[in-house]
Amino acid sequence: MRKRKRFTAGARGRLLVYGLPLAALVMILTLFVVKIASQEQVEVPLLDAQKLEAQDGLIDRDHPIPFDMDEDKDKDDDPAPSEPVILALPNPDPEPEPSESLTDPDQEDLDPGLTIITPDLVYAIADPVNIYAAPDLASDMIRSVSSGDSLIKLAQLEGWLQVQLRPGLEGYVRDNQVSHTRIFVPKTGESYYVQNRQVYVRSGPGTQHAMEGFALRGMSVKVLESGQEWSRIRTEHGLTGYMFNELFGPDKPADEITELERGRYMYVDTEEANLRESPSADSPKIGAAFMDDRVYQISDNGGWSK
Numbered sequence: 001m002r003k004r005k006r007f008t009a010g011a012r013g014r015l016l017v018y019g020l021p022l023a024a025l026v027m028i029l030t031l032f033v034v035k036i037a038s039q040e041q042v043e044v045p046l047l048d049a050q051k052l053e054a055q056d057g058l059i060d061r062d063h064p065i066p067f068d069m070d071e072d073k074d075k076d077d078d079p080a081p082s083e084p085v086i087l088a089l090p091n092p093d094p095e096p097e098p099s100e101s102l103t104d105p106d107q108e109d110l111d112p113g114l115t116i117i118t119p120d121l122v123y124a125i126a127d128p129v130n131i132y133a134a135p136d137l138a139s140d141m142i143r144s145v146s147s148g149d150s151l152i153k154l155a156q157l158e159g160w161l162q163v164q165l166r167p168g169l170e171g172y173v174r175d176n177q178v179s180h181t182r183i184f185v186p187k188t189g190e191s192y193y194v195q196n197r198q199v200y201v202r203s204g205p206g207t208q209h210a211m212e213g214f215a216l217r218g219m220s221v222k223v224l225e226s227g228q229e230w231s232r233i234r235t236e237h238g239l240t241g242y243m244f245n246e247l248f249g250p251d252k253p254a255d256e257i258t259e260l261e262r263g264r265y266m267y268v269d270t271e272e273a274n275l276r277e278s279p280s281a282d283s284p285k286i287g288a289a290f291m292d293d294r295v296y297q298i299s300d301n302g303g304w305s306k
Contacts, residue, residue, distance in 0.1 A: 122161065122178040124149045127187050127226050129178065131171035135160035142171045147185030147226075151178065186245055188226045193252040194219045198260070201241035201302070205230030212241040214302040218256025221248055237279055237303030259301040266305070268293040279304030 128144040135157050143165060145151065154170065155162040161178060164170045186192060194215045202209040205227060215221060215235045221243060225232040233248075234240045268289045275287035279301060289295055298306045 120153050120180070121150050122153045122163065122180055123182040124151065124173075124177065125179045125183055125185050126177040126228055127185055129173055131163065131165065131173055133171055135162075135172040139172075143169070147187065148182060150182075153178075184245065184249060185228065186223045186226050186231050186248070188223050191220050191222045192248045192250055194221060194248050195253060196247050197257060198302075199243060199247045201233070201235065201239055201243055203241055205232075205242045209242065213239045215239070215243070216257040216260070216302055218253050218258075219302070235303055237301060238281060239303040259299040259306070262297040262300050262305070264297050266295055266297045268295060279306075 124145050124147050127147040129147070129149075130141050131143045131145065133140040133142055145165070151163040151165060151173070153161055154164055156175070157172075159175060160172045161175050162170065163173055163178075194217050197217050198214050199216075200211045200214045203212055213235075220236045221233040223231050223233055224240070227245070229245055230242045231245055232241070233243045268291055271291055273289045274285050275289060276283045276285055300306075
């Protein structure tokens with residue numbers, strides 16, 4: 001028979017010394033594995049702190065990641081989005097600072113009768129309009145402007161206006177030669193067109209003067225002497241007299257009238273009237289009519305009768 005081996009006291013001591021720690025280690029590892037296997041994972045969105053967009057990921061419900069929303073705590077670990085920077089551009093035309101006094105020291109030497117007014121625009125209504133260095137016709141003439149030109153009105157004196165043509169060029173003009181409304185003023189030597197159907201030509205600048213004849217719509221007139229309301233003109237047929245400025249202008253009307261049909265008998269009221277081939281003093285003479293001769297007027301263009 002084989003005899004059973006018996007453990008001695010020294011062998012049992014070594015078994016306890018090495019076996020117990022090993023058994024404890026195995027038990028700890030087993031518990032750890034079981035713990036991990038039993039944990040439940042939940043899919044939740046992660047918040048992107050920079051773009052504030054939801055990101056997909058997994059997070060342990062039992063061990064959540066701390067997220068501090070307190071703005072007073074340390075922000076180095078979770079920097080906030082940068083705020084937009086607004087740049088203030090300099091004002092190209094800064095408003096002048098208000099002065100302590102509204103009185104310009106340079107105005108102390110102005111004429112006491114001069115009234116300072118808010119600058120506004122006025123227009124020349126004569127041709128030309130002379131600008132003087134002082135409110136006196138005997139002073140030096142600085143510049144002259146044409147009708148329709150604009151000026152800046154600075155101040156007003158009896159009978160005169162202080163005006164500015166451009167920065168640094170100021171002077172005085174007669175107040176009856178400018179207006180706040182731009183109006184048509186004919187220029188001497190220029191030609192224009194009659195605008196109305198029949199416009200009378202008078203012996204003087206006004207309706208109280210006798211009629212010398214008339215001009216028809218579309219006929220050209222040449223300004224011999226320009227005026228503010230009436231101008232001395234000569235029609236294309238040679239009739240000379242005065243015509244109201246508002247009745248002719250630079251644009252030729254489309255519906256031009258060359259003559260008016262008459263169909264009536266008339267009497268010659270001059271000693272001798274030449275008969276010509278066409279309505280012009282340059283055309284050949286073909287006959288003559290004398291005082292009180294009875295003639296049949298076919299048509300009339302304001303200066304000549306057929």
